[in-house]
Amino acid sequence: MPITTSSYNPPFLFKNGHFSTIYAGIWRKIADFDQKRERIELADGDFIDLDWSFSKTPTQKVVILIHGLEGNAQRAYIVGSAQQLNRNGYDVCAINLRTCSGESNRLYRSYHSGATEDLDAVIQHILANKSHVAIFIKGFSLGGNLTLKYLGEDRAIPKEVKAGMAVSVPCSLYSSCKELLKSKNIPYAIRFKKNLVEKLKQKQKLFPEKISDADIKKVITLKDFDDIYTSRAHGFKDALDYYEQCSCLQFLPEINTPALILNARNDSFLGPECFPVKEAEQNDNLFLEISKYGGHVGYYGSKNITYNEKRVIKFFEEVH
Incomplete structure (x- = not known):
């Protein structure tokens, strides 16, 4: 797809990538948000904890949220996204990757940037035990790499998986x-x-x-x-x-499910190879939005709603 032009233009202070990153990671707060925890057992004897939140109106749509390195489902960028998705008619399943739910996992292994088998296990759990018929995925940073790698791997993507979005992704x-x-x-x-x-x-x-x-x-x-x-x-x-x-970069050409990458030029975590222009131009299902500002998982917005939280709803509605 042609590269998507970004409209993101934050207030002056938030045009600084470091300020945007630090504000979002340390100072931003989301108050009075309830989540319901569910533990699922994995085939290898380990477990993953999922934190659910729900739309106020009945829905068959669910968004799986995946945090970044050393994050969890209580981080402001996860809770803020869940809150906005719930308000717009989506249930949310926020994954705590292994070791990230406040309790050590059972095995020597843990989580990492390519462990798509765990994402697949969550999707299969939803398909087998929930009533949702439309599944969307949104990942941040490491979770964004997981999202895109999953969508581009040599696997049969369930028909219920409709779209994905990856924010601040270290594609390489x-x-x-x-x-x-x-x-x-x-x-x-x-x-x-x-x-x-x-x-x-x-x-x-x-x-x-x-x-x-x-x-x-x-x-x-x-x-x-x-x-x-x-x-x-x-x-x-x-x-x-x-x-x-x-690295998800090598899997991008094979993505057949609509997927949006939102990366900022002033994200200090991303090198040149993390902006896959060629791959997006050559794949009709891959959308790339490179904003000038945003930092790393920053994207400050007014009323404590970030740009990426608005953008994901717009994208999912456009492609489904």
Whole structure:
């Protein structure tokens, strides 16, 4: 599809990518929003916790929301999106990826950018146990990569899956990794590393034979974490092999379900390869909107409703 022109033009302060990112990640709050938790058991003996919220009017449409790295279903960008979708006639199933619901998962493995088997398990659960006949997917950052990889993989996409949207997507994981290692992103990298190392220590308590103190001390950067844990726990040779196999970029040409990518030029997490212009131009089902502003999962909007929360409803209504 031709590249979609973006109309996003925030107030002056929010034209700064870092300010937009930090505001959305730390300061934005969504009050008085109720979710109902459901735990589903997975075929490998593990579990995933889902946080549901519902339209005030009966509906057979559901949106699956997928958070980003070290997020969860209570983050403002998830809750805010769920709230707006509920107000516009959609039920919402917000996934807490493995280890992200407040409780460690049971296995040595965890979640990662390419674990589409878990997204598929949630979709199959909805099809088997719920009354929804139209399923939509919206992923943020890592969750956006999962969304697009799922839609473009060599699998039979259920006919009930109608469309997807991915926000602030690291379409090339290696390109994004290189950006995160730059000095401009040190504060974010430190925060991610702190959370990931803490979870690695929790894994060590459960699997002391697989994670040593020396391993933990070697984690200086996010790439180190992927070399030492992510790749080993999920069957990849090393971090670079993980990035190569799991980046959604290679799967974009095969997407046959309408999908929208919304990425900002001033997103400090995204490298040049994360803006797949050629792939969008050559695929009638792939829509790409590159906004000048927005930061990383920012997109500030008036009345505490972000641009991406409005955009997803417009897109889903247009294609379904």
